[in-house]
Amino acid sequence: MAREVLDLLDPSERGFYLDGTVGGGGHARAILDACADCRVLAVDRDPEALAEARETLAPYRSRVRFLAERFDRAPRDPEARDRGLDGALLDLGVSSHQLDADERGFTFRRGAPLDMRMGPGAKSDARTLLVEASEAELARIFRDYGEEPRARRLAREVVKRRSTERLSTSDDLVAALSVVLGRAPSVKEKARIFQALRIAVNEEMEALEAGLPAIRDVMNGGAVLVVIAYHSLEDRAVKNAFREWSRACVCPVESPVCTCRGEPLGETLTRKVMRPSDEEVARNPRARSARLRAWRRAA
Ligand SMILES: C[S@@+](CC[C@H](N)C(=O)[O-])C[C@H]1O[C@@H](n2cnc3c(N)ncnc32)[C@H](O)[C@@H]1O
Missing domain, CATH: 1.10.150.170 (Putative methyltransferase TM0872, insert domain)
Known part of the structure:
Protein backbone atom coordinates (compact mmCIF):
# COMPACT_ATOMS: atom_id res chain seq x y z
CA MET A 1 0.00 0.00 0.00
CA ALA A 2 2.96 2.25 -0.81
CA ARG A 3 0.89 4.80 -2.76
CA GLU A 4 -1.63 5.22 0.05
CA VAL A 5 1.15 5.59 2.65
CA LEU A 6 2.86 8.34 0.63
CA ASP A 7 -0.39 10.18 -0.08
CA LEU A 8 -1.20 10.24 3.64
CA LEU A 9 2.28 11.08 4.94
CA ASP A 10 2.77 13.65 2.19
CA PRO A 11 6.51 14.01 3.00
CA SER A 12 7.80 17.56 2.93
CA GLU A 13 11.24 19.05 2.33
CA ARG A 14 13.36 19.05 5.49
CA GLY A 15 10.78 16.82 7.19
CA PHE A 16 11.85 14.15 9.68
CA TYR A 17 10.00 10.83 9.49
CA LEU A 18 9.96 7.68 11.57
CA ASP A 19 9.73 4.31 9.84
CA GLY A 20 9.28 2.18 12.96
CA THR A 21 9.28 -1.13 11.07
CA VAL A 22 11.74 -0.51 8.26
CA GLY A 23 12.11 -4.20 7.26
CA GLY A 24 13.61 -4.36 3.78
CA GLY A 25 13.37 -0.58 3.46
CA GLY A 26 10.76 -0.36 0.68
CA HIS A 27 8.51 2.22 2.35
CA ALA A 28 11.47 4.21 3.70
CA ARG A 29 12.92 4.42 0.19
CA ALA A 30 9.59 5.69 -1.16
CA ILE A 31 9.53 8.42 1.53
CA LEU A 32 13.12 9.44 0.77
CA ASP A 33 12.37 9.50 -2.96
CA ALA A 34 9.38 11.76 -2.41
CA CYS A 35 11.42 14.69 -1.10
CA ALA A 36 15.00 15.79 -1.70
CA ASP A 37 15.87 17.00 1.80
CA CYS A 38 13.74 14.97 4.17
CA ARG A 39 15.24 12.43 6.58
CA VAL A 40 14.15 9.08 7.99
CA LEU A 41 14.79 7.44 11.33
CA ALA A 42 14.76 3.77 10.25
CA VAL A 43 13.90 1.44 13.13
CA ASP A 44 13.59 -2.32 13.31
CA ARG A 45 14.01 -4.70 16.22
CA ASP A 46 15.53 -7.29 13.87
CA PRO A 47 19.25 -6.74 13.15
CA GLU A 48 18.93 -8.83 9.94
CA ALA A 49 16.15 -6.55 8.69
CA LEU A 50 18.26 -3.50 9.46
CA ALA A 51 21.17 -4.98 7.50
CA GLU A 52 18.85 -5.44 4.52
CA ALA A 53 17.47 -1.91 4.91
CA ARG A 54 21.02 -0.52 5.06
CA GLU A 55 21.69 -2.04 1.64
CA THR A 56 18.42 -0.84 0.13
CA LEU A 57 18.89 2.65 1.51
CA ALA A 58 22.63 2.96 0.80
CA PRO A 59 22.05 5.61 -1.90
CA TYR A 60 20.33 7.83 0.72
CA ARG A 61 22.94 7.30 3.45
CA SER A 62 23.22 10.94 4.47
CA ARG A 63 19.46 11.17 5.07
CA VAL A 64 18.84 7.96 7.06
CA ARG A 65 19.70 6.99 10.59
CA PHE A 66 19.28 3.35 11.66
CA LEU A 67 18.20 2.19 15.08
CA ALA A 68 17.97 -1.45 16.23
CA GLU A 69 15.12 -1.06 18.68
CA ARG A 70 11.47 -1.80 19.33
CA PHE A 71 9.41 1.01 17.83
CA ASP A 72 7.80 1.86 21.17
CA ARG A 73 11.27 2.90 22.36
CA ALA A 74 12.07 4.98 19.25
CA PRO A 75 10.46 8.12 20.77
CA ARG A 76 13.30 8.11 23.34
CA ASP A 77 15.71 8.91 20.52
CA PRO A 78 17.01 12.41 21.37
CA GLU A 79 16.33 13.84 17.90
CA ALA A 80 12.81 12.41 17.74
CA ARG A 81 12.13 13.74 21.24
CA ASP A 82 13.66 17.21 20.80
CA ARG A 83 12.94 18.03 17.17
CA GLY A 84 9.72 16.07 16.86
CA LEU A 85 8.48 13.91 14.00
CA ASP A 86 6.74 15.21 10.88
CA GLY A 87 5.21 11.79 10.25
CA ALA A 88 5.48 8.14 11.24
CA LEU A 89 4.77 4.75 9.74
CA LEU A 90 4.26 1.35 11.36
CA ASP A 91 3.92 -1.54 8.92
CA LEU A 92 3.37 -4.25 11.52
CA GLY A 93 4.00 -7.98 11.53
CA VAL A 94 6.71 -9.99 9.84
CA SER A 95 8.64 -9.32 6.66
CA SER A 96 8.92 -11.66 3.69
CA HIS A 97 12.61 -11.94 4.53
CA GLN A 98 11.76 -13.28 8.01
CA LEU A 99 9.07 -15.65 6.70
CA ASP A 100 11.34 -17.03 4.00
CA ALA A 101 14.28 -17.81 6.31
CA ASP A 102 13.39 -21.27 7.68
CA GLU A 103 16.07 -21.08 10.37
CA ARG A 104 14.29 -18.09 11.97
CA GLY A 105 11.36 -20.41 12.66
CA PHE A 106 8.46 -18.13 11.62
CA THR A 107 7.25 -20.73 9.16
CA PHE A 108 5.27 -23.93 9.44
CA ARG A 109 7.30 -25.46 6.63
CA ARG A 110 8.50 -28.91 7.67
CA GLY A 111 11.41 -29.20 10.05
CA ALA A 112 11.69 -25.48 10.88
CA PRO A 113 12.84 -24.76 14.44
CA LEU A 114 10.29 -23.24 16.81
CA ASP A 115 12.06 -19.94 17.32
CA MET A 116 10.16 -16.89 15.96
CA ARG A 117 12.18 -14.22 17.79
CA MET A 118 12.26 -11.01 15.76
CA GLY A 119 15.33 -9.80 17.58
CA PRO A 120 17.54 -10.16 20.62
CA GLY A 121 15.04 -8.31 22.82
CA ALA A 122 12.48 -11.16 22.86
CA ASN A 202 7.57 -10.94 20.46
CA GLU A 203 5.03 -9.27 22.77
CA GLU A 204 3.69 -7.56 19.66
CA MET A 205 0.47 -6.29 21.24
CA GLU A 206 2.39 -4.82 24.18
CA ALA A 207 4.76 -3.02 21.79
CA LEU A 208 1.83 -1.65 19.80
CA GLU A 209 -0.17 -0.49 22.85
CA ALA A 210 2.89 1.26 24.27
CA GLY A 211 4.17 2.52 20.91
CA LEU A 212 1.07 4.30 19.63
CA PRO A 213 0.84 6.95 22.40
CA ALA A 214 4.63 7.23 22.71
CA ILE A 215 4.96 8.04 19.00
CA ARG A 216 1.93 10.38 19.09
CA ASP A 217 3.59 12.38 21.85
CA VAL A 218 6.68 13.17 19.77
CA MET A 219 4.72 14.10 16.63
CA ASN A 220 4.69 17.74 15.59
CA GLY A 221 1.41 19.54 14.84
CA GLY A 222 0.02 18.38 11.47
CA ALA A 223 2.14 15.20 11.44
CA VAL A 224 0.44 12.00 10.29
CA LEU A 225 0.75 8.53 11.81
CA VAL A 226 0.03 5.67 9.39
CA VAL A 227 -0.37 2.11 10.69
CA ILE A 228 -0.75 -1.02 8.56
CA ALA A 229 -2.03 -3.97 10.61
CA TYR A 230 -2.36 -7.60 9.53
CA HIS A 231 -4.44 -9.00 12.36
CA SER A 232 -7.86 -7.96 13.67
CA LEU A 233 -6.60 -7.52 17.23
CA GLU A 234 -3.87 -5.13 16.09
CA ASP A 235 -6.29 -3.28 13.85
CA ARG A 236 -8.78 -2.90 16.71
CA ALA A 237 -6.08 -1.44 18.97
CA VAL A 238 -5.17 1.10 16.28
CA LYS A 239 -8.80 1.99 15.56
CA ASN A 240 -9.59 2.48 19.25
CA ALA A 241 -6.50 4.59 19.88
CA PHE A 242 -7.22 6.87 16.91
CA ARG A 243 -10.87 7.18 17.92
CA GLU A 244 -9.93 8.04 21.51
CA TRP A 245 -7.39 10.68 20.43
CA SER A 246 -9.93 12.26 18.07
CA ARG A 247 -12.58 12.77 20.75
CA ALA A 248 -13.11 16.27 22.09
CA CYS A 249 -14.05 15.16 25.59
CA VAL A 250 -12.70 12.09 27.36
CA CYS A 251 -14.45 12.59 30.72
CA PRO A 252 -16.35 9.59 32.13
CA VAL A 253 -20.02 9.62 31.02
CA GLU A 254 -21.20 10.16 34.62
CA SER A 255 -19.14 13.36 34.88
CA PRO A 256 -21.57 16.35 35.05
CA VAL A 257 -19.08 18.81 33.52
CA CYS A 258 -16.12 18.42 31.26
CA THR A 259 -12.87 18.56 33.23
CA CYS A 260 -10.58 17.07 30.60
CA ARG A 261 -8.57 18.79 27.91
CA GLY A 262 -11.81 19.51 26.04
CA GLU A 263 -10.37 19.42 22.57
CA PRO A 264 -9.27 16.58 20.34
CA LEU A 265 -5.59 15.75 20.00
CA GLY A 266 -6.12 15.30 16.28
CA GLU A 267 -8.32 13.66 13.66
CA THR A 268 -8.63 10.25 12.10
CA LEU A 269 -7.97 10.54 8.37
CA THR A 270 -9.32 7.13 7.39
CA ARG A 271 -13.02 7.11 8.20
CA LYS A 272 -13.09 3.55 6.90
CA VAL A 273 -10.16 1.18 7.07
CA MET A 274 -8.22 1.02 3.79
CA ARG A 275 -7.52 -2.36 2.17
CA PRO A 276 -5.12 -3.26 -0.65
CA SER A 277 -6.49 -3.33 -4.18
CA ASP A 278 -7.15 -6.66 -5.94
CA GLU A 279 -4.23 -5.84 -8.18
CA GLU A 280 -1.86 -5.40 -5.23
CA VAL A 281 -3.03 -8.68 -3.67
CA ALA A 282 -2.51 -10.46 -7.01
CA ARG A 283 1.03 -9.05 -7.14
CA ASN A 284 1.77 -9.71 -3.45
CA PRO A 285 -0.58 -12.26 -1.84
CA ARG A 286 0.94 -11.56 1.60
CA ALA A 287 -0.68 -8.10 1.49
CA ARG A 288 -4.19 -9.58 1.46
CA SER A 289 -4.85 -9.07 5.18
CA ALA A 290 -3.39 -5.54 5.33
CA ARG A 291 -5.59 -2.86 6.96
CA LEU A 292 -4.38 0.71 6.88
CA ARG A 293 -5.46 3.55 9.19
CA ALA A 294 -4.10 7.06 9.58
CA TRP A 295 -4.38 9.86 12.14
CA ARG A 296 -3.22 13.50 12.03
CA ARG A 297 -2.06 15.44 15.05
CA ALA A 298 -3.81 18.78 15.51
CA ALA A 299 -1.73 21.75 14.36
C1 LIG B 1 5.91 -6.01 7.33
S1 LIG B 1 7.61 -5.81 7.71
C2 LIG B 1 7.95 -4.18 7.19
C3 LIG B 1 8.28 -4.07 5.73
C4 LIG B 1 8.74 -2.67 5.34
N1 LIG B 1 7.68 -1.69 5.48
C5 LIG B 1 9.29 -2.63 3.93
O1 LIG B 1 8.90 -1.72 3.18
O2 LIG B 1 10.13 -3.47 3.60
C6 LIG B 1 7.60 -5.65 9.43
C7 LIG B 1 8.95 -5.36 10.07
O3 LIG B 1 8.68 -4.81 11.35
C8 LIG B 1 9.58 -5.29 12.29
N2 LIG B 1 8.89 -5.17 13.57
C9 LIG B 1 7.77 -5.79 13.97
N3 LIG B 1 7.42 -5.38 15.20
C10 LIG B 1 8.34 -4.46 15.57
C11 LIG B 1 8.51 -3.65 16.74
N4 LIG B 1 7.67 -3.73 17.76
N5 LIG B 1 9.54 -2.80 16.77
C12 LIG B 1 10.42 -2.71 15.72
N6 LIG B 1 10.33 -3.46 14.62
C13 LIG B 1 9.29 -4.32 14.54
C14 LIG B 1 9.87 -6.71 11.84
O4 LIG B 1 11.12 -7.13 12.34
C15 LIG B 1 9.83 -6.57 10.32
O5 LIG B 1 11.12 -6.35 9.81
Whole structure:
Protein backbone atom coordinates (compact mmCIF):
# COMPACT_ATOMS: atom_id res chain seq x y z
CA MET A 1 0.00 0.00 0.00
CA ALA A 2 2.96 2.25 -0.81
CA ARG A 3 0.89 4.80 -2.76
CA GLU A 4 -1.63 5.22 0.05
CA VAL A 5 1.15 5.59 2.65
CA LEU A 6 2.86 8.34 0.63
CA ASP A 7 -0.39 10.18 -0.08
CA LEU A 8 -1.20 10.24 3.64
CA LEU A 9 2.28 11.08 4.94
CA ASP A 10 2.77 13.65 2.19
CA PRO A 11 6.51 14.01 3.00
CA SER A 12 7.80 17.56 2.93
CA GLU A 13 11.24 19.05 2.33
CA ARG A 14 13.36 19.05 5.49
CA GLY A 15 10.78 16.82 7.19
CA PHE A 16 11.85 14.15 9.68
CA TYR A 17 10.00 10.83 9.49
CA LEU A 18 9.96 7.68 11.57
CA ASP A 19 9.73 4.31 9.84
CA GLY A 20 9.28 2.18 12.96
CA THR A 21 9.28 -1.13 11.07
CA VAL A 22 11.74 -0.51 8.26
CA GLY A 23 12.11 -4.20 7.26
CA GLY A 24 13.61 -4.36 3.78
CA GLY A 25 13.37 -0.58 3.46
CA GLY A 26 10.76 -0.36 0.68
CA HIS A 27 8.51 2.22 2.35
CA ALA A 28 11.47 4.21 3.70
CA ARG A 29 12.92 4.42 0.19
CA ALA A 30 9.59 5.69 -1.16
CA ILE A 31 9.53 8.42 1.53
CA LEU A 32 13.12 9.44 0.77
CA ASP A 33 12.37 9.50 -2.96
CA ALA A 34 9.38 11.76 -2.41
CA CYS A 35 11.42 14.69 -1.10
CA ALA A 36 15.00 15.79 -1.70
CA ASP A 37 15.87 17.00 1.80
CA CYS A 38 13.74 14.97 4.17
CA ARG A 39 15.24 12.43 6.58
CA VAL A 40 14.15 9.08 7.99
CA LEU A 41 14.79 7.44 11.33
CA ALA A 42 14.76 3.77 10.25
CA VAL A 43 13.90 1.44 13.13
CA ASP A 44 13.59 -2.32 13.31
CA ARG A 45 14.01 -4.70 16.22
CA ASP A 46 15.53 -7.29 13.87
CA PRO A 47 19.25 -6.74 13.15
CA GLU A 48 18.93 -8.83 9.94
CA ALA A 49 16.15 -6.55 8.69
CA LEU A 50 18.26 -3.50 9.46
CA ALA A 51 21.17 -4.98 7.50
CA GLU A 52 18.85 -5.44 4.52
CA ALA A 53 17.47 -1.91 4.91
CA ARG A 54 21.02 -0.52 5.06
CA GLU A 55 21.69 -2.04 1.64
CA THR A 56 18.42 -0.84 0.13
CA LEU A 57 18.89 2.65 1.51
CA ALA A 58 22.63 2.96 0.80
CA PRO A 59 22.05 5.61 -1.90
CA TYR A 60 20.33 7.83 0.72
CA ARG A 61 22.94 7.30 3.45
CA SER A 62 23.22 10.94 4.47
CA ARG A 63 19.46 11.17 5.07
CA VAL A 64 18.84 7.96 7.06
CA ARG A 65 19.70 6.99 10.59
CA PHE A 66 19.28 3.35 11.66
CA LEU A 67 18.20 2.19 15.08
CA ALA A 68 17.97 -1.45 16.23
CA GLU A 69 15.12 -1.06 18.68
CA ARG A 70 11.47 -1.80 19.33
CA PHE A 71 9.41 1.01 17.83
CA ASP A 72 7.80 1.86 21.17
CA ARG A 73 11.27 2.90 22.36
CA ALA A 74 12.07 4.98 19.25
CA PRO A 75 10.46 8.12 20.77
CA ARG A 76 13.30 8.11 23.34
CA ASP A 77 15.71 8.91 20.52
CA PRO A 78 17.01 12.41 21.37
CA GLU A 79 16.33 13.84 17.90
CA ALA A 80 12.81 12.41 17.74
CA ARG A 81 12.13 13.74 21.24
CA ASP A 82 13.66 17.21 20.80
CA ARG A 83 12.94 18.03 17.17
CA GLY A 84 9.72 16.07 16.86
CA LEU A 85 8.48 13.91 14.00
CA ASP A 86 6.74 15.21 10.88
CA GLY A 87 5.21 11.79 10.25
CA ALA A 88 5.48 8.14 11.24
CA LEU A 89 4.77 4.75 9.74
CA LEU A 90 4.26 1.35 11.36
CA ASP A 91 3.92 -1.54 8.92
CA LEU A 92 3.37 -4.25 11.52
CA GLY A 93 4.00 -7.98 11.53
CA VAL A 94 6.71 -9.99 9.84
CA SER A 95 8.64 -9.32 6.66
CA SER A 96 8.92 -11.66 3.69
CA HIS A 97 12.61 -11.94 4.53
CA GLN A 98 11.76 -13.28 8.01
CA LEU A 99 9.07 -15.65 6.70
CA ASP A 100 11.34 -17.03 4.00
CA ALA A 101 14.28 -17.81 6.31
CA ASP A 102 13.39 -21.27 7.68
CA GLU A 103 16.07 -21.08 10.37
CA ARG A 104 14.29 -18.09 11.97
CA GLY A 105 11.36 -20.41 12.66
CA PHE A 106 8.46 -18.13 11.62
CA THR A 107 7.25 -20.73 9.16
CA PHE A 108 5.27 -23.93 9.44
CA ARG A 109 7.30 -25.46 6.63
CA ARG A 110 8.50 -28.91 7.67
CA GLY A 111 11.41 -29.20 10.05
CA ALA A 112 11.69 -25.48 10.88
CA PRO A 113 12.84 -24.76 14.44
CA LEU A 114 10.29 -23.24 16.81
CA ASP A 115 12.06 -19.94 17.32
CA MET A 116 10.16 -16.89 15.96
CA ARG A 117 12.18 -14.22 17.79
CA MET A 118 12.26 -11.01 15.76
CA GLY A 119 15.33 -9.80 17.58
CA PRO A 120 17.54 -10.16 20.62
CA GLY A 121 15.04 -8.31 22.82
CA ALA A 122 12.48 -11.16 22.86
CA LYS A 123 12.17 -12.81 26.28
CA SER A 124 12.07 -16.37 25.01
CA ASP A 125 11.74 -18.34 21.79
CA ALA A 126 8.58 -20.18 20.70
CA ARG A 127 9.83 -23.55 21.92
CA THR A 128 10.49 -22.22 25.43
CA LEU A 129 7.08 -20.59 25.50
CA LEU A 130 5.38 -23.83 24.47
CA VAL A 131 7.33 -25.79 27.09
CA GLU A 132 7.04 -23.34 29.99
CA ALA A 133 3.71 -21.49 29.66
CA SER A 134 0.74 -22.72 31.68
CA GLU A 135 -2.11 -24.45 29.90
CA ALA A 136 -4.34 -21.42 30.56
CA GLU A 137 -1.76 -19.03 29.08
CA LEU A 138 -1.35 -21.18 25.97
CA ALA A 139 -5.13 -21.32 25.53
CA ARG A 140 -5.28 -17.51 25.81
CA ILE A 141 -2.55 -17.12 23.19
CA PHE A 142 -4.21 -19.51 20.70
CA ARG A 143 -7.63 -17.92 21.28
CA ASP A 144 -6.76 -14.21 21.42
CA TYR A 145 -3.91 -14.07 18.92
CA GLY A 146 -4.91 -16.96 16.66
CA GLU A 147 -8.72 -16.77 16.91
CA GLU A 148 -8.52 -20.55 17.19
CA PRO A 149 -11.93 -22.01 18.18
CA ARG A 150 -10.27 -25.09 19.70
CA ALA A 151 -7.72 -23.09 21.70
CA ARG A 152 -8.29 -24.91 25.00
CA ARG A 153 -8.08 -28.35 23.46
CA LEU A 154 -4.92 -27.42 21.61
CA ALA A 155 -3.35 -26.03 24.80
CA ARG A 156 -4.22 -29.27 26.60
CA GLU A 157 -2.68 -31.34 23.79
CA VAL A 158 0.54 -29.29 23.86
CA VAL A 159 0.81 -29.68 27.65
CA LYS A 160 0.19 -33.45 27.36
CA ARG A 161 2.82 -33.83 24.65
CA ARG A 162 5.51 -31.75 26.28
CA SER A 163 5.70 -34.13 29.25
CA THR A 164 6.68 -37.07 27.04
CA GLU A 165 8.02 -35.69 23.78
CA ARG A 166 10.34 -32.99 22.53
CA LEU A 167 8.65 -29.92 21.14
CA SER A 168 11.30 -28.43 18.91
CA THR A 169 10.17 -28.10 15.32
CA SER A 170 7.17 -26.88 13.37
CA ASP A 171 6.23 -30.54 12.79
CA ASP A 172 5.66 -31.05 16.54
CA LEU A 173 3.18 -28.19 16.75
CA VAL A 174 1.44 -29.24 13.53
CA ALA A 175 1.17 -32.79 14.96
CA ALA A 176 -0.56 -31.47 18.10
CA LEU A 177 -2.96 -29.43 15.95
CA SER A 178 -3.69 -32.49 13.77
CA VAL A 179 -4.67 -34.54 16.84
CA VAL A 180 -7.06 -31.82 18.00
CA LEU A 181 -8.65 -31.47 14.56
CA GLY A 182 -8.66 -35.21 13.85
CA ARG A 183 -7.17 -34.51 10.41
CA ALA A 184 -4.31 -32.67 8.75
CA PRO A 185 -4.73 -28.92 9.29
CA SER A 186 -5.19 -26.59 6.33
CA VAL A 187 -2.60 -23.93 5.51
CA LYS A 188 -4.91 -21.30 7.05
CA GLU A 189 -5.29 -23.26 10.28
CA LYS A 190 -1.54 -23.71 10.61
CA ALA A 191 -0.89 -20.06 9.79
CA ARG A 192 -3.26 -18.91 12.56
CA ILE A 193 -1.52 -20.95 15.23
CA PHE A 194 1.98 -19.96 14.16
CA GLN A 195 0.93 -16.32 14.02
CA ALA A 196 -0.49 -16.56 17.54
CA LEU A 197 2.78 -17.89 18.91
CA ARG A 198 4.79 -15.25 17.07
CA ILE A 199 2.67 -12.44 18.51
CA ALA A 200 3.18 -13.83 22.02
CA VAL A 201 6.92 -14.49 21.64
CA ASN A 202 7.57 -10.94 20.46
CA GLU A 203 5.03 -9.27 22.77
CA GLU A 204 3.69 -7.56 19.66
CA MET A 205 0.47 -6.29 21.24
CA GLU A 206 2.39 -4.82 24.18
CA ALA A 207 4.76 -3.02 21.79
CA LEU A 208 1.83 -1.65 19.80
CA GLU A 209 -0.17 -0.49 22.85
CA ALA A 210 2.89 1.26 24.27
CA GLY A 211 4.17 2.52 20.91
CA LEU A 212 1.07 4.30 19.63
CA PRO A 213 0.84 6.95 22.40
CA ALA A 214 4.63 7.23 22.71
CA ILE A 215 4.96 8.04 19.00
CA ARG A 216 1.93 10.38 19.09
CA ASP A 217 3.59 12.38 21.85
CA VAL A 218 6.68 13.17 19.77
CA MET A 219 4.72 14.10 16.63
CA ASN A 220 4.69 17.74 15.59
CA GLY A 221 1.41 19.54 14.84
CA GLY A 222 0.02 18.38 11.47
CA ALA A 223 2.14 15.20 11.44
CA VAL A 224 0.44 12.00 10.29
CA LEU A 225 0.75 8.53 11.81
CA VAL A 226 0.03 5.67 9.39
CA VAL A 227 -0.37 2.11 10.69
CA ILE A 228 -0.75 -1.02 8.56
CA ALA A 229 -2.03 -3.97 10.61
CA TYR A 230 -2.36 -7.60 9.53
CA HIS A 231 -4.44 -9.00 12.36
CA SER A 232 -7.86 -7.96 13.67
CA LEU A 233 -6.60 -7.52 17.23
CA GLU A 234 -3.87 -5.13 16.09
CA ASP A 235 -6.29 -3.28 13.85
CA ARG A 236 -8.78 -2.90 16.71
CA ALA A 237 -6.08 -1.44 18.97
CA VAL A 238 -5.17 1.10 16.28
CA LYS A 239 -8.80 1.99 15.56
CA ASN A 240 -9.59 2.48 19.25
CA ALA A 241 -6.50 4.59 19.88
CA PHE A 242 -7.22 6.87 16.91
CA ARG A 243 -10.87 7.18 17.92
CA GLU A 244 -9.93 8.04 21.51
CA TRP A 245 -7.39 10.68 20.43
CA SER A 246 -9.93 12.26 18.07
CA ARG A 247 -12.58 12.77 20.75
CA ALA A 248 -13.11 16.27 22.09
CA CYS A 249 -14.05 15.16 25.59
CA VAL A 250 -12.70 12.09 27.36
CA CYS A 251 -14.45 12.59 30.72
CA PRO A 252 -16.35 9.59 32.13
CA VAL A 253 -20.02 9.62 31.02
CA GLU A 254 -21.20 10.16 34.62
CA SER A 255 -19.14 13.36 34.88
CA PRO A 256 -21.57 16.35 35.05
CA VAL A 257 -19.08 18.81 33.52
CA CYS A 258 -16.12 18.42 31.26
CA THR A 259 -12.87 18.56 33.23
CA CYS A 260 -10.58 17.07 30.60
CA ARG A 261 -8.57 18.79 27.91
CA GLY A 262 -11.81 19.51 26.04
CA GLU A 263 -10.37 19.42 22.57
CA PRO A 264 -9.27 16.58 20.34
CA LEU A 265 -5.59 15.75 20.00
CA GLY A 266 -6.12 15.30 16.28
CA GLU A 267 -8.32 13.66 13.66
CA THR A 268 -8.63 10.25 12.10
CA LEU A 269 -7.97 10.54 8.37
CA THR A 270 -9.32 7.13 7.39
CA ARG A 271 -13.02 7.11 8.20
CA LYS A 272 -13.09 3.55 6.90
CA VAL A 273 -10.16 1.18 7.07
CA MET A 274 -8.22 1.02 3.79
CA ARG A 275 -7.52 -2.36 2.17
CA PRO A 276 -5.12 -3.26 -0.65
CA SER A 277 -6.49 -3.33 -4.18
CA ASP A 278 -7.15 -6.66 -5.94
CA GLU A 279 -4.23 -5.84 -8.18
CA GLU A 280 -1.86 -5.40 -5.23
CA VAL A 281 -3.03 -8.68 -3.67
CA ALA A 282 -2.51 -10.46 -7.01
CA ARG A 283 1.03 -9.05 -7.14
CA ASN A 284 1.77 -9.71 -3.45
CA PRO A 285 -0.58 -12.26 -1.84
CA ARG A 286 0.94 -11.56 1.60
CA ALA A 287 -0.68 -8.10 1.49
CA ARG A 288 -4.19 -9.58 1.46
CA SER A 289 -4.85 -9.07 5.18
CA ALA A 290 -3.39 -5.54 5.33
CA ARG A 291 -5.59 -2.86 6.96
CA LEU A 292 -4.38 0.71 6.88
CA ARG A 293 -5.46 3.55 9.19
CA ALA A 294 -4.10 7.06 9.58
CA TRP A 295 -4.38 9.86 12.14
CA ARG A 296 -3.22 13.50 12.03
CA ARG A 297 -2.06 15.44 15.05
CA ALA A 298 -3.81 18.78 15.51
CA ALA A 299 -1.73 21.75 14.36
C1 LIG B 1 5.91 -6.01 7.33
S1 LIG B 1 7.61 -5.81 7.71
C2 LIG B 1 7.95 -4.18 7.19
C3 LIG B 1 8.28 -4.07 5.73
C4 LIG B 1 8.74 -2.67 5.34
N1 LIG B 1 7.68 -1.69 5.48
C5 LIG B 1 9.29 -2.63 3.93
O1 LIG B 1 8.90 -1.72 3.18
O2 LIG B 1 10.13 -3.47 3.60
C6 LIG B 1 7.60 -5.65 9.43
C7 LIG B 1 8.95 -5.36 10.07
O3 LIG B 1 8.68 -4.81 11.35
C8 LIG B 1 9.58 -5.29 12.29
N2 LIG B 1 8.89 -5.17 13.57
C9 LIG B 1 7.77 -5.79 13.97
N3 LIG B 1 7.42 -5.38 15.20
C10 LIG B 1 8.34 -4.46 15.57
C11 LIG B 1 8.51 -3.65 16.74
N4 LIG B 1 7.67 -3.73 17.76
N5 LIG B 1 9.54 -2.80 16.77
C12 LIG B 1 10.42 -2.71 15.72
N6 LIG B 1 10.33 -3.46 14.62
C13 LIG B 1 9.29 -4.32 14.54
C14 LIG B 1 9.87 -6.71 11.84
O4 LIG B 1 11.12 -7.13 12.34
C15 LIG B 1 9.83 -6.57 10.32
O5 LIG B 1 11.12 -6.35 9.81
